[in-house]
Amino acid sequence: MTERLELRERILDCTACELHSTSCGPVPFSGPAPASFAIVGEAPGAEEDKGGQPFVGRSGQLLRKYLVDAGLEPDQAFICNTVSCFPHGTPSPASIAACRQNLRDQLDFARVSTILTLGSVALGAFRPDLRMTAAHGQTFALPDGRTVFSTYHPAAALRRADWDEALSTDLLRFGRAIKQGSWVGLTIELCASCRIPEDGMEEIFFDNAGLPYCQKCWPASPGGRAEAGKPVPVVGPPALVEPAHIPLTERQAVNLIQHVFPGTVVEP
Ligand code: SF4
Numbered sequence: 001m002t003e004r005l006e007l008r009e010r011i012l013d014c015t016a017c018e019l020h021s022t023s024c025g026p027v028p029f030s031g032p033a034p035a036s037f038a039i040v041g042e043a044p045g046a047e048e049d050k051g052g053q054p055f056v057g058r059s060g061q062l063l064r065k066y067l068v069d070a071g072l073e074p075d076q077a078f079i080c081n082t083v084s085c086f087p088h089g090t091p092s093p094a095s096i097a098a099c100r101q102n103l104r105d106q107l108d109f110a111r112v113s114t115i116l117t118l119g120s121v122a123l124g125a126f127r128p129d130l131r132m133t134a135a136h137g138q139t140f141a142l143p144d145g146r147t148v149f150s151t152y153h154p155a156a157a158l159r160r161a162d163w164d165e166a167l168s169t170d171l172l173r174f175g176r177a178i179k180q181g182s183w184v185g186l187t188i189e190l191c192a193s194c195r196i197p198e199d200g201m202e203e204i205f206f207d208n209a210g211l212p213y214c215q216k217c218w219p220a221s222p223g224g225r226a227e228a229g230k231p232v233p234v235v236g237p238p239a240l241v242e243p244a245h246i247p248l249t250e251r252q253a254v255n256l257i258q259h260v261f262p263g264t265v266v267e268p
Pocket residue numbers: 011014015016017018019020025026083084085095098099100102
């Protein structure tokens with residue numbers, strides 16, 4: 001059996017939380033792998049639950065329209081959800097935690113370097129410390145080097161005109177950045193503690209919850225305390241990727257300089 005079929009069957013057979021019995025069953029990913037980029041939504045809606053495909057309802061249609069407007073091909077995107085079963089509302093923290101392994105497996109299978117998150121539930125799966133109002137239209141790095149760009153969920157955009165405008169504008173920026181292969185000017189602060197690193201970032205330290213810290217804040221963070229053998233007061237949700245110390249890539253360094261000193265031109 002191919003990797004694709006194996007993964008689909010594993011998700012379809014999942015009974016790790018109560019949602020499998022209160023919905024028509026899990027709705028696995030769609031799209032190619034490897035893909036140009038991955039889209040992570042919140043959870044299937046009623047139409048997706050019946051149809052067994054992600055983003056086939058009204059929000060999916062709006063998303064496809066805005067992706068096309070941004071010069072992207074929706075069919076080239078790998079699409080999945082933070083929670084794979086229809087939750088009849090906002091998914092509970094228990095279902096999000098139970099489905100985390102499914103999300104991780106799907107993103108690993110997609111083999112993408114860029115992930116587009118839609119809505120605060122999907123954003124929270126990667127950076128629970130960030131709020132959509134501050135994070136939308138911008139990117140942050142994961143410990144393994146993947147880039148996450150976050151924006152509003154199209155279902156929210158269908159409810160409010162200002163969110164609709166933000167989604168459309170964000171996706172235009174996303175499309176431009178994908179085509180240019182550069183996130184310069186779109187990176188949000190890298191350190192989960194001091195938000196804007198004052199001393200420069202020669203290294204990023206990621207804790208078990210996948211949160212990034214600068215070298216100055218790392219010793220007092222839960223990950224730094226664990227590393228030093230000190231008691232850890234707060235334990236976050238399991239990370240989608242392994243904790244790591246990584247040197248800044250050239251691109252991240254440029255993004256950081258552009259963030260701290262807006263308007264700075266950095267020669268490649
Ligand atoms: Fe499994 Fe996720 Fe469905 Fe829960 S929501 S039963 S974890 S596939």
